Amino acid sequence: MLEQIAKAIGASETSLRLIVSILLGYPLSYIYTKYLKNFDVIHKHFFFFLSGFCIGVWNFGFDIVHSLVAVLVTYISLQVAGGTTLSVVFSFVFHMAYLLVGYWVTATKEYDIKWTMPHCVLVLRHIALTFDVADGKVPEEKLSSDQKKNHLKNCPSLLEIAAHTYFPGGFLVGPQFTMRRYLDFVCNRFDSMATGKGNNVKFGFIRGLMGLLYVAVYQIGSSFVPDSIVTSSSFLEYSLFIRLCIVGIWVKISLYKYISCWLISEGVCIVSGLTFNGVQDGWNMWDGCANVKLHIYENITRFGQMVPSFNLNTNIWAAQYVYKRCRFLGNKMASQVITLAFLATWHGWHSGYYVTFFNEFIILKWEKDAEFIISKNPRLQNFLSQKPVKIATYILLKFYFILFLGYALTPFVLLKSEKWLPVYSNLYYSGTILFLSLDLVLPLFGRFLIPRRKKEE
Incomplete structure (x- = not known):
């Protein structure tokens, strides 16, 4: 039946099974909120473990054993x-090695939904857990605000x-939560703090509906603009500008398929009450596990705005458990390189991941250089604050972002070099040349664009 429905809507059976599995979290979370919330903590742990585990078995069969191994080893x-x-x-080495071997053994030419998908979520969760336990042995006055x-x-x-591992709202595709x-x-500790207006159940279902809307947009959009459009011979008939568009x-x-899953999963977490994030202006905030700020x-008009808005939980995790832990190096750029290298490795062996994070590095560098120069001039x-200039700048930056978002993330979508390299060749490597040139030229121009301070007499 699931296979027939998938064919009817133009989706794969595994993709539909994934969406249905995430949606199953809504009745489970509602049952918990309505009937189980005041049960003994042990029973609540067992409810989340058993329900998430069963969903995992339905999706991955015997391969669920890999997540059980991770739980036992941790x-x-x-x-x-x-x-x-x-x-x-040990946690870093074991979990990353296990995941990378899993990627290698199950690798295909396409992105497949298999046991390694939830396992990559699990890896970050378990590494964070060992860090948090280690931080618990350190005197609180020596901890950062995140660590506290x-x-x-x-x-x-x-x-x-x-x-914690099999929680139905976070096992398959995230979000990350500590x-x-x-x-x-x-332990119902959020109850006494949620003193504002705003019902989590209602807000959670609204978030889920938004996720389903993004599923529809993705399905319709991908039928008009499929992957084959950028690899076909007819692609060369267009000008470079049109190709970039x-x-x-x-x-x-393509990114909407990720956003849709994140929104639906977040909705499950909201309905359960897991996502409470304080009270603001009299309203309870339920965005504690948001993975996308729509x-x-x-x-967005520049790539720097993607970090706090897209794949947010992974970015926060990387900042807290990799970037800030590299503080001893005394070099922010080195910390950034290590963090991006870790994220690329965590995603898998495909060359497209490494090129994508290299693109992120060179793009963010020139944007930060440009922002620094403007802040000092x-x-x-x-000039840029004048209304006509602001409007023109917004339009230009919007075009800039859309044009080069595609260029920067093409390797991420196509994964294999034999797929993304021809596309880059057809785009004349324009983005790579542009951003590397800006990285070299902007520091030189900065000398002329940043006014020199007048010497004190």
């Missing part, structure tokens, strides 16, 4: 060496780790 390592540097290093928020004084039980958040939620629209539509993402700031 628990044993914490019992043996929890709170030590050794446990953190997430640290754990005691090692979680096996059932707690299993429930063990500290999960324990606060399941086509690639930009194609990638924009109001920012849909109005009052005349340029005054």
Whole structure:
């Protein structure tokens, strides 16, 4: 039946199974909120573990054993060496190695929905857990604000780790959330803080409906702008500008499949109450696990705005557990390179991932250089603040973002070099040449565009 429905709507059976599995989280979360919320904590842990585990078996069959191995290894390592540097290093090495071997063994020419998809979510969750337990052994005055928020004084039980791992709203595609958040939620600690207006159940279902809307937009859009459009011989009939526009629209539509899953999963978490994020202007905020900020993402004009709006939880995770942990290097650029290299490796072996994160690095560098120059030039700031100039700048930057979003993320969508390299060749490597040139030229121009301070007499 599922296969027939998938064919009717033009989707793969595995994709439809994934969406249905995420949607199953809504009745489960509603049952929890309505009937199980005040049950004993042990029963609640068991409910989340069992429901998420069953969904995993339905999707991946016997391959669910890989996540069970991860749960057991994390628990044993914490019992043996929890709170030590050794446990953190072991967690990093074991989970990343297991994931990368999994990628290698199951690799195909396409992006497939298989056990490695939820496992990559699990890897970050378990690495973070070992970090948080280690932070719990450090005096609080030595912890950063993030560490104080997430640290754990005691090692979680096996059932707690299993429930945290298989939570129905976060097992398959995320979002990431810490063990500290999960324990606060399941122990009903958010209840006394949620004093504002705004019902989580209603807001969660609205978020889910938005996710389904994005599913529809993706299905319709991809039928008009399929992957084959950028690899066909007819693509060369267009001018370079039109080719960049086509690639930009194609990638924009391709990203909607990720956004739709994130929104639906977030809705499940909201209905359960997991996502409470304080009270603002008298309203309860339920965006504690948001993976996409739609109001920012849909109005982006430069790539720097993607970091706080797209794949937000992964970006926050990378900042807290990789970038900031590299502070001892004393070099922000080195920390950024290590973080991007880690994220590329975490995604898999395909060359497209590494090229995409290289693109992110060179694009963000020139944007930061440009912003720095503008911030130091009052005349340029005054010119850009004029209303006609602001409107023109917004339009130009919007075009810039759409055009080069496609160029930057083409390798991410096509993955294999034999697929993305011909597209880059047909675009004359224009983005790579442009951004590398800007990275070289802007620091030189900065000397002339940044006014020199007058020497004190």
